[in-house]
Amino acid sequence: MAIQISVFIENKEGRIKKAIDTLGKAGVNIRALSVGDTAKYGILRLIVSDNEAATKALEEESFIVKQSEVIVVAVPDKPNGLNSTLAILDDADINLEYIYAFVSSQPDEAIVAMKVEDIEAATEVFKANNAKILTDEDIEKI
C-alpha cells in the first residue's frame, strides 16, 4: 500500500500548473500523476516523494488536499502484462476505481497505482498470485 495525494482543482486556467509549481518550490518530486476531470472541476492525483511536505505546501496555497491509500504494483513489461494483472482483480470480483502509471519505470516493468474498492482484499490476491506490490520504501528508490 502507498499513500496518494489528491487535490481539488477548480476549472480555472492555470490551477494544475499552480499545484505542480507549489510542489516544485517545496522540493517535492512527483513520481506519478493523473487527472480525473469533469466539465466543472478536476481531481489531481499524485504520488510524491514527501507526502507531508506536499500536503503542507498545497494547503498553504488554499488547495484542498486529501491523502488516501492506493495499491502500487509492478507490471511485467510484456504483451498482456497489464491485462493479466487486472485479471487478478477481476477474478476476485474486486472493483477498480481508477488506475494510472508512474512517470519513470524500470526497463523490464511498468509501475501502476490503483484505487480499488477493497484494498486489503486486493493486496491478498496480488500476493497470492505473486504480483510485485511496492511499498513506500520501494517507491522512494524509483
Next chain:
Amino acid sequence: MVWNEKECMTKEERENWQLERLQETVKLAYENVEFYKKRFDEIGLKPEDIKTLKDIEKIPFTTKSDLREAYPLGLLAVPREEIVEIHASSGTTGKPTVTGYTQNDLDVWGECIARGLTMAGAKKDYIIQNAYGYGLFTGGFGIHHGGNKLGAITIPISAGNTRRQLDTMVDFQSDILTCTPSYAMYLGESREKAGISLDEINLKIGIHGAEMWTDEMRKRIEKSLGIKTYNIYGLTEVMGPGVAQECSEQNGMHIQDDHFYPEIINPETGETLDHGESGELVLTSLTKTGMPILRFRTKDLTSLIGEKCVCGRTTVRMTRITGRSDDMLKIKGVMVFPSQIEKALLKIEGISPNYLIHVTRPDILDEVEVKVEASKELFSDEIKQMEKVEKQIQASIRSETGLRVDVTLCEPESLPRSEGKAVRVIDEREL
C-alpha cells in the same frame, strides 16, 4: 435587566406617547422639509389631519429613491449647523443615501443601542469588541455610541485584520463581540484554525446584524465562539442598527417603538396589515430631529408580534426577516430567497456556507447555478463520490425551494469573502 422603563409601558401609555411624537414629527417635517411639504400638499394633507395613530396611513410612503434624489442633504429638517454626524449607505446602484444626525439623534441612537446591549446581558464593566466597520457605514459608530451610553469599554477595532481580532479576544478578554454574522462565523472558524481554545477567550455575547442569517448560522457561531447571539436590526435611512434587537428569549426583535413607529404593509398594494401578518416593514421616526423620516419602506419582509414578551418588555417585536422584497428572486416563476439556499446548504455536513447564486437566461428559460466552496470534508479522490455530494446539495436545495439547480463546487476562499457584506446573488437575466 431593562435599561429604560419606557420599554415596559402599557398599551395606552405607549399609544399616547407615540401619537404625541408622531404629531410633532409630522409638523417638523412638513414645516421644514420641502419634500414632505410637497408630498402633503399634493394630496391636500395637513399635519393637523393626523388625529389618531391610524391616521398615519394617510401619509405617503418615502422610498430609498426619494432619499437618493435628495442627495446629499436635501431632507434636513434643521439648519445644517445643527448636524453633528453623517452616515451613508453604500449605493450599489446610483448615489448613496445619506443621513444627518443632530446631537439629539445621536442620543436617541446611543439610547437604543444601550437598551439592546442591556437586553443581551451587558453590564457597565463589560468590554465590547466592536468589529463592525467604522466609517460611513452605521455599524461601527452606532454600537460605539451605545457602548458609551452604557458606560462599557468599547474597543473600536473595526472589521477585518482577523489575527488582531483573535489577539484582542485573548489579551483583553472581551465580553461582547459585535459584527456582521458572516464575520462572526469567519472569526469562529479562524479561532479554531489558530488553535485558540474556548478557555482562552471570555466572550459571552454576540450582537450581529446588517445582513441575513439563519438559525443554522446562529448555531455555528454560538458553538465556535462559545457565546449566545442576539440579532440586531436597523438601517441607515432610519438611523442605523438598534431600531430593534432580540432579548434573551431570542423570540423576535424588540422594536424601540417609542422612537420608531412600525407598520407592516402588503408590498404590492401598500395596504396596512395586522399584527401577525407577513409583509414589508415600514418605519416612521418619532423622536429624530435632524432628518425625520415618515413611512419609510424598508423592503424588509417580516411580521409583528404585539403581545408582551416573557422578558417583561411590552415593545412590539418583529420576527426574523425572511427576505427583502427586492432580493426576492423569481426563478422559473418560483419565489426564492437567498436565505433558503443558505438553509439548504447548511443542512449538509462539512459544507462551507459560502455560496453564490448565479442566475442566467441563456435562451427563454432561467438557469440557476449555485457555486459552493468545497471543503476537506466534502472532497474525495473519486469523481463518483464528488458527484454524490453535488447530488446531495441539489436535492437539499430542491426540497427547500422546489427548484432544480446546477451545483458547482469551487475552491475554498474563491468566492467573494465577507468581512463586510457578502455578494450572494448575481442575476444576469435581462428582465
